Structures are given as C-alpha cells and as structure tokens.
Amino acid sequence: VFGDGKLDEDKLEEFEDLLLQGDLGVEVTMELVDHLRQGWKDGKYKTVADIQESLKTKIQEELTLKISPLNLSESPFAVILMVGINGVGKTTTTAKITSLFQKLDKKCMLVACDTFRAGAVKQLETWGERLDVTVVKGKENEDPASVAFEGIKRAKQEKVDILIIDTAGRLHTQVNLMEEVKKISRVVEKALPGAPHETLMVIDSTTGQNAIEQAKVFNEALDLSGLVVTKLDGTAKGGVVVAIHRQLQIPIRFIGVGEQVNDLQNFNPEEFTEALFA
Amino acid sequence: NLSDRLQSTISKLRGTDKLTDDNIKEALREVKLALLEADVNLLIVKEFVNSIKKEVLGAEVEKGLDPGKQFIKLVHEKLVEIMGTNPEDINVKKGGLHKVMMVGLQGSGKTTTTGKIAKKFQDVNPLLVACDVYRPAAVDQLLTVAKRAGVTSFEKGTDHDPVTIAKEGLEKAKAGNHSLLMIDTAGRLQIDEKLMEELARMKEAIRPDDILLVIDSMTGQEAVRVAKTFDDTLGITGVVLTKVDGDARGGAALSIRKTIGKPIKYIGIGEKLDGLELFDPERMASRILG
Numbered sequence: 118v119f120g121d122g123k124l125d126e127d128k129l130e131e132f133e134d135l136l137l138q139g140d141l142g143v144e145v146t147m148e149l150v151d152h153l154r155q156g157w158k159d160g161k162y163k164t165v166a167d168i169q170e171s172l173k174t175k176i177q178e179e180l181t182l183k184i185s186p187l188n189l190s191e192s193p194f195a196v197i198l199m200v201g202i203n204g205v206g207k208t209t210t211t212a213k214i215t216s217l218f219q220k221l222d223k224k225c226m227l228v229a230c231d232t233f234r235a236g237a238v239k240q241l242e243t244w245g246e247r248l249d250v251t252v253v254k255g256k257e258n259e260d261p262a263s264v265a266f267e268g269i270k271r272a273k274q275e276k277v278d279i280l281i282i283d284t285a286g287r288l289h290t291q292v293n294l295m296e297e298v299k300k301i302s303r304v305v306e307k308a309l310p311g312a313p314h315e316t317l318m319v320i321d322s323t324t325g326q327n328a329i330e331q332a333k334v335f336n337e338a339l340d341l342s343g344l345v346v347t348k349l350d351g352t353a354k355g356g357v358v359v360a361i362h363r364q365l366q367i368p369i370r371f372i373g374v375g376e377q378v379n380d381l382q383n384f385n386p387e388e389f390t391e392a393l394f395a
Numbered sequence: 396n397l398s399d400r401l402q403s404t405i406s407k408l409r410g411t412d413k414l415t416d417d418n419i420k421e422a423l424r425e426v427k428l429a430l431l432e433a434d435v436n437l438l439i440v441k442e443f444v445n446s447i448k449k450e451v452l453g454a455e456v457e458k459g460l461d462p463g464k465q466f467i468k469l470v471h472e473k474l475v476e477i478m479g480t481n482p483e484d485i486n487v488k489k490g491g492l493h494k495v496m497m498v499g500l501q502g503s504g505k506t507t508t509t510g511k512i513a514k515k516f517q518d519v520n521p522l523l524v525a526c527d528v529y530r531p532a533a534v535d536q537l538l539t540v541a542k543r544a545g546v547t548s549f550e551k552g553t554d555h556d557p558v559t560i561a562k563e564g565l566e567k568a569k570a571g572n573h574s575l576l577m578i579d580t581a582g583r584l585q586i587d588e589k590l591m592e593e594l595a596r597m598k599e600a601i602r603p604d605d606i607l608l609v610i611d612s613m614t615g616q617e618a619v620r621v622a623k624t625f626d627d628t629l630g631i632t633g634v635v636l637t638k639v640d641g642d643a644r645g646g647a648a649l650s651i652r653k654t655i656g657k658p659i660k661y662i663g664i665g666e667k668l669d670g671l672e673l674f675d676p677e678r679m680a681s682r683i684l685g
C-alpha cells in the first residue's frame with residue numbers, strides 16, 4: 118500500500134494517517150508511531166516495508182489473546198447473555214450464533230428480553246421460526262429479568278444445550294438501564310449458579326472512540342467474557358477494538374460480516390490486521 | 396476539555412503581542428488531537444486546523460485579552476460557523492403533501508426517527524410507509540411505531556419491490572388527505588450498489604421533497620465516506636444525528652457538514668417518540684471540543 122522505499126518523516130505520517138482513519142484513535146496511533154520512529158532512529162527499520170511489517174506484527178500481537186474457547190459444554194446447559202448499545206446487531210448476532218451452534222448439533226433456545234422496543238420480540242421470534250428454535254417471551258413491558266428467569270426454567274425443562282438471552286439496546290450512560298441489565302445477569306446467576314457463562318458485548322465497527330467508554334462501562338457492570346464486532350462487511354475498519362483490547366483484555370469472539378444468518382466468522386487477528394492496511 | 400488542555404500551551408502566549416507560526420504550533424496540535432478524539436475525520440481536521448492557522452497568524456493579541464481565551468473563542472466560532480445556522484424544520488404545511496425518504500446505514504435509527512418526526516407533525520395527518528422488506532419484522536416495527544405515534548401507516552408485506560410499495564404509499568397519501576408522507580427504508584451499506592440503486596429508483600418514482608440521512612452520532616472516521624456516497628447517489632437534503640443522548644462527542648457532525656454541506660435538521664435524544672430536537676449548532680460545537 119505504500120510501495121517500498123526510503124523511510125522518512127513523511128512516510129511515518131502516512132502510516133499515522135492510515136491508523137487514525139482506521140479509528141485506532143489518537144493514543145494507540147501515537148504509541149505505535151512513536152515505537153516505529155524509535156526503531157527507525159535506532160537503525161532497526163530501514164525501509165517502508167520494514168515499518169509496515171513491524172506495524173502489522175505489533176497490531177496483530179495486540180489483538181491476540183490466549184483465550185479459552187467459548188464455554189459451551191456447561192451442565193445442564195450454557196447460558197450466553199447478549200448486550201450492547203442500540204442498533205449494533207445483538208438480535209441478528211443472536212440468530213447467527215444459534216445457527217452456528219446448531220451446526221455443531223447443539224439444541225438451542227432463545228429468550229426475548231427486549232420487552233420494550235417496537236417489534237423486538239417479533240424480530241427474534243421470526244429468527245426463531247427460521248431456525249426452528251423455541252423463543253421464550255414475556256408480556257409487553259414485563260421486567261426483562263423475570264423473562265430471563267422464565268427462560269432458564271424452560272431451558273431446564275426442555276433439556277437444551279445452549280440458552281441465548283437477547284437484551285434490549287441501551288446506552289452505557291443510562292444508569293437505570295445498566296442497572297436493569299445487571300439485574301438480568303444476577304437473576305440468571307441465581308437461577309443457575311455459574312450462569313451466564315458468556316456475556317458477549319456486541320460492538321458496531323462503524324463506531325468511533327466512544328466504543329471504548331461503552332466497553333468500559335459494560336465491562337464494569339457485567340464482567341464481559343467476549344466481544345462481537347459487527348458490520349465489518351462495510352467500509353469501517355473497526356480499529357477502536359485495538360484500544361479496547363489493550364485496555365480491557367476482552368477477547369473478540371466473532372465478527373459480523375452481513376445480515377444473513379451465515380454472516381458470522383470467528384475472529385482472526387491476522388485477517389483483521391490485514392484489512393486495516395487494505 | 397480543550398480549554399484545560401490548552402492551559403499550559405496558551406499560558407506561553409501570555410505577554411506576547413502577536414500570535415506567530417511558532418507560538419501557536421502547540422495550541423494547533425492540541426486542537427487537532429481534541430478533534431480526532433472527538434471522531435472528526437482526519438482530513439477534515441487537517442483542513443480545519445489549517446484554516447484556524449491562517450486566521451490566527453498575524454492576529455494582534457487584543458490588549459487586555461487573554462490570548463488563550465481569544466484562540467479558543469476563534470476555534471469555537473469557526474466550528475459553529477461550519478455547523479450551520481439555526482436549522483429549519485422540514486417544510487410541512489397542511490393542505491400540501493410533503494414527501495420524505497429516510498435513508499442510512501443499518502441500525503442508525505431510521506425507523507424510530509420516522510416515528511418521531513411523524514409524531515411531531517401528527518396534526519397534519521402523516522402517512523408512514525413500510526419499505527423495509529428485508530429485516531425480520533421490520534414492517535411490524537414500523538406499524539407499531541406508527542400506532543405509538545398516533546398516525547396512519549401503510550404496508551404491503553415483504554414480497555414486493557420496495558419501490559412499488561413506496562409508489563402505492565404515495566397514492567394512498569394523495570387519496571387520503573395526508574400532508575406528510577414518511578417512507579422508512581431498509582438500512583444498507585453505501586457500498587451496496589444494488590441497494591443504493593434501489594433508493595435511486597425510489598427517488599425517481601416518488602420525487603421526495605426531503606431525503607434525510609440518519610446517522611448515528613457515535614460514528615467514527617467512516618462518516619465522511621458514508622455521507623458522501625449517499626449524497627452523490629441521491630442528493631441528501633438534510634441529516635438527523637441519532638443517539639445524541641449518549642456521551643459520544645459527535646465529531647461525525649462536523650465531518651458531514653464539511654463534506655456534503657447539508658443541514659443537520661434534528662438530533663435524536665432518546666428511544667421514545669418524543670426524543671427529537673432541532674439541531675443546535677452551538678451546543679454541538681461545544682460538545683465536539685469537549
């Protein structure tokens with residue numbers, strides 16, 4: 118992308134621009150570029166290709182966490198709680214993850230804990246029909262925690278392998294809604310000690326630096342076990358996850374690359390990093 | 396915030412009687428960093444900082460005025476200038492038929508905003524048209540939103556071309572004494588040629604008075620490319636910035652204003668249908684500066 122050639126301050130600025138435009142943010146970008154500049158001054162890097170290589174390696178390392186695979190074989194069943202701010206793709210991702218587990222012969226059940234938004238339960242039910250899985254729902258505006266409780270009860274009765282709880286979108290700045298989602302998690306834990314085994318925060322890759330604050334607040338509230346980065350089929354690079362990873366060490370489990378049920382991939386640090394430079 | 400960050404750099408300007416290339420270098424850098432952290436697009440940031448530099452160089456430091464405060468005042472004024480003058484509501488009049496298309500990326504808040512605008516103008520008998528035939532239960536969502544807003548809706552299921560549904564919705568609006576037609580469309584990537592072409596066809600068929608681009612206020616660097624493509628393809632007439640009730644700095648607003656120059660008409664400040672306000676350029680400028 119930068120051709121090959123002599124290294125100079127202008128070339129460094131080109132890399133800085135690339136990282137900033139990928140939403141990596143000022144702090145991460147400056148740190149990476151300072152490291153490159155130091156390596157250049159120390160004679161470690163001589164060409165543009167050296168710089169690009171070092172940058173890719175550093176970012177990829179940044180995104181590679183020794184992570185244990187998703188907790189799927191819990192007994193009697195695994196519980197996954199889906200959280201995140203409004204419109205990021207929680208409901209769609211819930212369907213995608215369900216389909217993925219079905220291919221591994223896992224019996225799944227879904228819980229519609231968004232009891233507020235227009236058409237939210239209908240949306241999850243539609244996915245449920247397409248995937249032929251039960252969707253547990255409550256009454257309109259019912260306390261989502263009680264719907265979650267009902268979900269655990271039904272899952273025990275029907276001997277499922279995996280229970281996925283879809284929640285309403287909420288801004289991390291809405292204190293009452295953050296309390297609501299904490300309550301959902303507590304009620305689930307009370308109904309099934311150890312649950313939720315996975316709490317996945319869904320993040321929209323088009324989001325800028327605010328994603329860091331979102332992740333911090335959700336993590337503090339729920340102790341996240343993973344992230345899902347969606348809409349990477351678009352032009353956004355999702356670079357903000359480098360900062361999130363650095364500050365919070367939450368593993369990225371999956372990426373969303375489209376609106377269909379198969380548009381989910383395991384997170385691959387190398388591919389993600391390559392895409393930053395594409 | 397920016398004034399705190401500028402404190403030490405600006406204190407160096409005290410006692411100087413002229414702002415020069417050298418003594419404002421650090422201050423300009425602080426502005427650059429503040430805007431980048433606020434998610435303003437990099438190219439827009441560079442343009443902005445250069446324009447500040449031009450304006451500031453050679454400026455006499457007014458006697459008795461703190462050069463730091465003068466600098467910040469200039470930055471703030473320049474931002475407000477770009478944000479636009481106080482915005483106009485969409486031009487809805489009883490007796491006419493004002494046609495609006497709502498467009499944007501997936502999940503930005505189009506359907507909810509359609510309801511909010513309809514509720515605001517409910518006394519001119521709006522008609523909401525469900526043209527998202529792709530997203531599961533999208534039609535359901537729009538019908539429910541219409542009911543909650545106390546307005547009429549039109550849908551034709553999910554087996555028809557959205558342009559056909561839009562045309563039929565238009566006929567219904569003309570026949571039914573509606574003065575506002577709001578067409579809710581499916582979210583789409585600006586690089587999805589087929590879906591962008593669908594919007595172009597819809598525009599051709601409906602001849603809308605307004606095409607509103609609905610953008611999430613926490614959008615990062617990509618806001619420029621998204622806005623530019625939607626504008627180039629359709630001719631956007633206005634922008635709605637959503638989820639402003641969060642704490643994102645909202646730099647996308649500056650990027651979009653600079654790139655397509657269209658007015659930001661409204662901001663979404665909540666999930667309920669009364670969560671809509673007219674855009675306030677002053678408040679947005681202060682928010683972006685942090």
Ligand SMILES: Nc1nc2c(ncn2[C@@H]2O[C@H](COP(=O)(O)OP(=O)(O)OP(=O)(O)O)[C@@H](O)[C@H]2O)c(=O)[nH]1
Nearest residue numbers: 203204205206207208209286348373374375501502
């Ligand atoms: N292109 C693309 N669109 C996506 C992806 N994931 C979700 N979407 C779309 O994003 C929009 C929002 O998805 P939802 O699943 O409703 O998001 P949500 O987080 O459940 O939204 P709320 O419940 O309202 O907070 C829909 O139009 C989805 O089709 C993705 O990976 N790529």
Ligand SMILES: Nc1nc2c(ncn2[C@@H]2O[C@H](COP(=O)(O)OP(=O)(O)OP(=O)(O)O)[C@@H](O)[C@H]2O)c(=O)[nH]1
Nearest residue numbers: 203204501502503504505506507582638663664665
């Ligand atoms: N807090 C807050 N939430 C909002 C605002 N506007 C929309 N939302 C929420 O954002 C989510 C997405 O809104 P939708 O109206 O479904 O978005 P959309 O653009 O129609 O989505 P697609 O049709 O899938 O592209 C929902 O949870 C809304 O309640 C806002 O101004 N503030």
Ligand SMILES: [Mg+2]
Nearest residue numbers: 207208231286
């Ligand atoms: Mg949802």
Ligand SMILES: [Mg+2]
Nearest residue numbers: 505506527582
């Ligand atoms: Mg919609």
